Amino acid sequence: MYSNPMGLLRQKAAKGHVVHAYLFLGSSDLIKNANQLAMALNCMDLNADGNACGVCISCYKITTGSHPDIYTLKPDGSSMKIQQVREMQKHLAYKIYEGKYKVIILEEADKLTLQGANSLLKILEEPMPQTVFILLAASQREIPDTIISRCQRIYFGEEAGQHDCLENIKILEDVFSEDLERTLSLIEKLEREDKEHLKQRINGLMVLIRDLLVLKSTKEDKLINISHLSNSSLEKSAVSHDELVKILEKLYESLKDLDSNANKRLLLENLFLTIKRISQ
Numbered sequence: 473m474y475s476n477p478m479g480l481l482r483q484k485a486a487k488g489h490v491v492h493a494y495l496f497l498g499s500s501d502l503i504k505n506a507n508q509l510a511m512a513l514n515c516m517d518l519n520a521d522g523n524a525c526g527v528c529i530s531c532y533k534i535t536t537g538s539h540p541d542i543y544t545l546k547p548d549g550s551s552m553k554i555q556q557v558r559e560m561q562k563h564l565a566y567k568i569y570e571g572k573y574k575v576i577i578l579e580e581a582d583k584l585t586l587q588g589a590n591s592l593l594k595i596l597e598e599p600m601p602q603t604v605f606i607l608l609a610a611s612q613r614e615i616p617d618t619i620i621s622r623c624q625r626i627y628f629g630e631e632a633g634q635h636d637c638l639e640n641i642k643i644l645e646d647v648f649s650e651d652l653e654r655t656l657s658l659i660e661k662l663e664r665e666d667k668e669h670l671k672q673r674i675n676g677l678m679v680l681i682r683d684l685l686v687l688k689s690t691k692e693d694k695l696i697n698i699s700h701l702s703n704s705s706l707e708k709s710a711v712s713h714d715e716l717v718k719i720l721e722k723l724y725e726s727l728k729d730l731d732s733n734a735n736k737r738l739l740l741e742n743l744f745l746t747i748k749r750i751s752q
Contacts, residue, residue, distance in 0.1 A: 477626045478505055480668055482522025485512040490573070491624045492599035495581070495607045495615070498628035502608040505628060506577045509606060510534050510542050514571040530571060541571035547583045554587040561595060564603065574603045581607035582614040589616050596622040640676040644706055647744050648751045655748055659740045667730060674727045674743075680706070681720045685713060711751045719747050 484490065490513065496502045511524035511534050518524060524531050533539035543563045545556055560576060568574050578584075584592065596605065596619065605623075612620055627636075643662075646654040665673065684706060711719075726743045730736075 477628060478508055479521075481509055481626065482512045482524075483668070484522070484666075485509065486518055486520060486522035490604060492603065493596050493605040493607070493623040495609065495612065495620060495623035495625045496628060497609055497612055497625060499610055502628060503577075503579060506606045506608060507534055509604075510539075510573075510575040510577070513573040513575060513604060514539070514541065539571065540569040541574045542577070543575070544577045544579065546579045550583065552578070552580065552584045552588050554585060554591050557584075557588045557591040557595075561591075564595070564600060568602060572602065574600075576603070576605045578605065578607045580609060581619075582609040582611060584615070584619075586616075589619055593618050593622070636672075636676055637680075640673070640680050641706060643673075643677065644680060647747050648706070648709055648711065650752070652748075655744050659737070659744055662740055663737050667736075670736065671727065671730055674723055674730070678720060678723045678727075681716055681723065684709065684711070685716050685720070689713075709751075715750050718750050722746050722750070 481494075494509070496505060508524070511526070511531050512518060512522050514530045514534065515524035516528040516530050526535075530539065534542055537544070543560060545552065545560050548556055564574070564576070578592075593616070607615075607619070607623060609615060612625070627634075643658060646658045649655075662670065662673065722743060726739055729739055
């Protein structure tokens with residue numbers, strides 16, 4: 473969900489912070505990224521940043537498609553059928569042979585038939601230890617909501633930037649609103665993000681505030697996020713130029729505090745309640 477999603481995923485893998493199912497979305501090297509995560513989870517000489525060595529026997533087998541604990545499922549013709557999901561389920565019954573994690577990669581997961589999706593859902597509802605699913609799709613449009621809700625979505629390529637921007641616009645809309653409950657709910661949600669996510673989040677908010685400052689000067693050709701801002705309530709925000717400068721300074725101050733290991737909850741409360749006060 474950020475400018476370098478694979479870097480963050482590898483860091484989490486190195487720390488053992490892994491969820492049981494991911495949904496990789498976009499048009500940028502999804503299969504390559506899935507294999508990179510599989511390598512980070514199973515590398516025999518993983519470095520502290522989560523980068524796989526690329527040369528150990530585990531990395532070699534994943535690269536050549538011969539690792540016994542990595543199972544890849546592809547559409548049979550125009551769809552991925554229930555029989556294929558059932559075959560994959562047989563693989564799940566086997567113990568891990570030589571890796572640390574069993575990894576199941578579903579290419580073009582948006583081509584699952586309804587029966588196949590329902591069969592997969594039953595599997596995802598009962599997570600198995602040391603087993604990670606990676607679903608790949610250009611778009612989530614054709615994937616059932618029940619499947620999506622059980623996966624952590626990761627956006628790649630242009631889609632990642634668009635998704636980040638839209639999320640950050642929603643954050644500012646919530647904070648600029650008069651509804652305190654929306655802001656408190658936002659703080660509670662963001663508190664669950666890790667430090668690196670929050671740093672990138674705040675950087676993204678700073679870019680948006682910069683764009684709003686440019687809007688106040690009517691120089692739209694210099695906007696980074698013009699297409700998204702023009703469809704949001706932020707474009708017509710009554711927040712003044714001077715108030716936006718104060719908000720930008722507060723965001724920068726919070727970014728430095730985050731680097732100093734400040735308490736996340738207190739930092740977020742101070743940041744967003746201050747922004748709300750400035751913007752009212």
